[in-house]
Amino acid sequence: MAEERSLHSVPPSALAILIVGLCAQGLWHQLRPPPEARAAALPSPPSAGSLALWALGDPEALARLLMLWLQAHDNQPGISLPFKDLDYDKVVGWLGRILDLDPRAQYPLLAAARLYGEVPDEAKQRVVLEFVYRRFLEDPDRRWPWLAHGVFVARHRLHDQRMALRFAEALARYATGPEVPHWVQQMRIFVLADVGDVEAARLLIRALLDSGRITDPHEIRFLSERLKSMQTPSPDPPPARP
């Protein structure tokens, strides 16, 4: 037996309804206003309690989901928002909540340091750097790369040597695990030299070399040369032209 009957078995009224419906839908589709792109403002982060509730016992999965959502917030359907238009207090609030959900994740701090921290707005860069600094102190041996980047941003972008020195000293003091490379501790030396405290930098290099913790010959040679250059008085500047 055939699955379908012939078209003649369909009453003309049913066919008419189908054709009218199809034409009306086509007309409606043409006349409707196009979908409207609306920039949705970043909401305030919810409390840790409500996030724990929505995590359904799997906070790491929710953290990853929220991170992707937050990261994609600048690229909403039909509209692209520059990072500098985002409310950075809220951004940092969300990053903090995500980090609370999954403290071992590096993603929120990477996004803070390398994504949101790259915005050409000094005040917003400072908000992000202070966030990275605060959260570094909770787990220095794991989170040192992001504060090390913070030292670079403070030193070369913000030209705030005090901030760079504070970050570098925190790195030297707290990031002392076996996995942390030596240059992280050495950052303090170069920042000290930058702020003009050559004597302190020189003492630090000497102490580092004497401690025996540095075994790589290239690293020892580099630090020795650096120490020597600090001991050699810099040549006098050329006389100004009349």
Place this chain on the structure above:
Amino acid sequence: MPPVLTIAAFTMREAQRNRILWLLGIVVVSSFGLSELVGEVAITEASETKSALLAGFLRFFSVFLVALFVTTSVVRDFNDKVLESILSLPFPRSVYYFGKLIGFLALAIFVALTIAAGLLLYATPFQVAIWVASLMCELIIVSTVGLVCTFSFHHLTTAFSAVFGFYILARMIGAIELMGTSPLVPAGKPSQEIVNAVVSGIAFVLPDLYRFTQSRWLMYEGVAWADLVPIAGQTAVYLVLLIGVGLFDLYRKNL
């Protein structure tokens, strides 16, 4: 009573026997409790948070409930030979179709009105009236799509999956269209042109469900009856189209 209304009444009675009203009541009360709990942990805008969560969840649940009932009811008619029994009577096939459709639409309206009672705790009657009127339109479309899909697929799993796929796609299609015109998408590339054409083709046959039943109508002031005009228009147009497709399919079936 005209046979159309008899079939509609039996469809409603079937919903009653399936304990759908109990299920609806239990879910409305329990979701109310859950939204109260979540709202309590909100730092600010607790009432708005509660209404948004409750409205979002109940909208999704009502679509799920109506779609599941429509598909199971028609599949049962196929399996129990109810359809053949009715078609053996001296009525045109359209009587069965419209009888079932009226029964499902009545259920959809009943579900929407029951949900409205819960929402009155968080929003003004005017806001709830507009939101629920839009939900009725949404459920009318979903139940009619359910009828069409079940006539086409005959099996519960495929029919229900098709209805839900349709619903999700119709809710997302506005955002998908916008993504195609995003400034980040390279314009002029042939692959992109093809994708945009496919998306436009899909959007052509889908209703604008992404404009329906917005939670913000319950949360903020500024909603007006005029907001319902395009929704009612789209519902009327799409209902005619779906009735045409459903009748065409039913008349061509060799039962």
